Amino acid sequence: MGMSAGYNLARRGVKTLLVDAFDPPHTQGSHHGESRLIRHAYSGDPAYIDLALRADTLWKEAEQLSGTELLVRSGVLNLADSTVYSFNGPIEEAKKRKVQVQHLDAEEVRRRWPALNIPGSFAAMYEPDAGYLYSERCISAYRQLALGHGAELLTNTPVVNVTAREGSVTVHTTNGDYHGAAAILSAGAWFGKLTPFVHLPIKAIRKVVGWFESSPVFAAGNFPGFTLGAEEGGYYGFPSIDGAGLKIGRHDTGLEWKPGTPLAPFGSEASDEGDLRKVLESYMPGAAGRLLKGSACKYEHTPDEDFIIDCHPLHSNVLIAGGFSGHGFKFSSVVGEILADLAIGGVTTHNIQPFSLSRFAPPDHSRTSLILEGI
Structure with a gap:
């Protein structure tokens, strides 16, 4: 920011x-780990959708000015158990703003992405124009542009x-x-x-993400970014980029962190890999291979x-x-x-x-x- x-x-x-x-x-901070999702259809206040659309335009502008690829339109597949979450609100607000969204049932999701093992109670909202940002490149691009305009x-x-x-x-x-x-x-x-x-x-929260060995169907170009809401919690992730493995993190839960104290590395808690692997084994078994890398980062939660x-x-x-x-x-x-x-x-x-x-x-x-x- x-x-x-x-x-x-x-x-x-x-x-x-x-x-x-x-x-x-x-x-x-909260920007390392290669990638961040960019979505336009949003729950909560509709202001988020308007800001996401403007942000998208500005990312493309920064991309052109810096000469660096920052945004990949992989699509984002938002999955949720219908007993936990409904996409009706976000879809309605997105369509008012002409955001491209598709409401899919479990059968259609399995047909389009056969590697997903989701039960019939699931539904999805697919955003074909969404994708992910190369987060560290974004920081570097704005640094380059700011200094180029005389900032110190x-x-x-x-x-x-x-x-x-x-x-x-x-x-x-x-x-x-x-x-x-x-x-x-x-x-x-x-x-x-x-x-x-x-x-x-x-409240500052310690969070973790992991990269897991996955089959080629989960590679970038074949598989979209994703979010997943189920009884196990809220998760998000990315396709395997350049063979790095499917990346997945958990949005909810986490341990409070006091600024200035050491941040416990990935693997310090059994749940670091355990929670991520459990969800992959349940819903994306082809991406539940060996852990290739893990990383700890920080959230800054408001109530x-x-x-x-x-x-x-x-x-x-x-x-x-x-x-x-x-x-x-x-x-x-x-x-x-x-x-x-x-x-x-x-x-x-x-x-x-x-x-x-x-x-x-x-x-x-x-x-x-x-x-x-x-x-």
């Missing part, structure tokens, strides 16, 4: 500084404190103090490091799993972008555009009302930051 905002500000001629405790792309990037520069007043923000780092007229905080799962200046209802995009309650020149709850990466191109709109003019044409911080109980504030990603 921060790198995208940095590009959007710099290209509009704003003097822009980005501050990161690491050197993006890196493995300390401080890497390996942890923030130790932030102070703000009207018209001025100071970021105190291990490498000195930096001053600006406005700030955007996009600290992801590290927002806890900014308390008490900003206290958000965000309702909706985003926070708003001004700081006490400082109108400080913007907050967080709580993306494991489904935000696809939106980062448009969120950067929104944040630049707000930082420059105080308004945006995009509907961000559902992401207001005021929907939560008023927090207790007193301390702040320029553009921060992964403090």
Whole structure:
């Protein structure tokens, strides 16, 4: 989110500084692991669909400007047990916005993707124009574009404190103090490091993904990205890209993580591989081969799993972008555009009302930051 905002500000001629405790792309945030789904038909507030469509356009623009392939239209197959979840709402809203969606029963799913072993109680929503993003390439592309427009990037520069007043923000780092007229905080799962200046209802969660040896039918070009909702929980995944194996992760559950403490590596919990393998054996047995690789990453959950995009309650020149709850990466191109709109003019044409911080109980504030990603 921060790198995208940095590009959007710099290209509009704003003097822009980005501050990161690491050197993006890196493995300390929520963007590593090669791929992220991009879908357009969405549950929840219809604003998500509008933002997903705009994000898609902006990803293609970034792709052209950077000369790097960022988005693959593999299609995304959303599967769910009808006793757990219904696709009726998302399909209705998607069709209003002319998003291509197909509502499939279990028999049609099995006919089109014979490698799937789903019971008759399942249904699906297939999005042929959806797909996946190469997440680390996306970060690199926006970094290249931001710097090309004159932005400055401080890497390996942890923030130790932030102070703000009207018209001025100071970021105190291990490498000195930096001053600006406005700030955007996009600290992801590290927002806890900014308390008490900003206290958000965000819980950092350790999550894992695994890549499993799979038959050729699950290879990229043959198989789409997917989501799966069943009694076992909520899962998502990707076809095997360049022989890396089918990638799968679990969206729900997870262990709370305290920012700044070591993140337990994949395999530290029996459920790391166990939960993923159980679902593959049940529904995609041809992808339940040996584990090729595992990785641990971080979510930043809000109580309702909706985003926070708003001004700081006490400082109108400080913007907050967080709580993306494991489904935000696809939106980062448009969120950067929104944040630049707000930082420059105080308004945006995009509907961000559902992401207001005021929907939560008023927090207790007193301390702040320029553009921060992964403090």
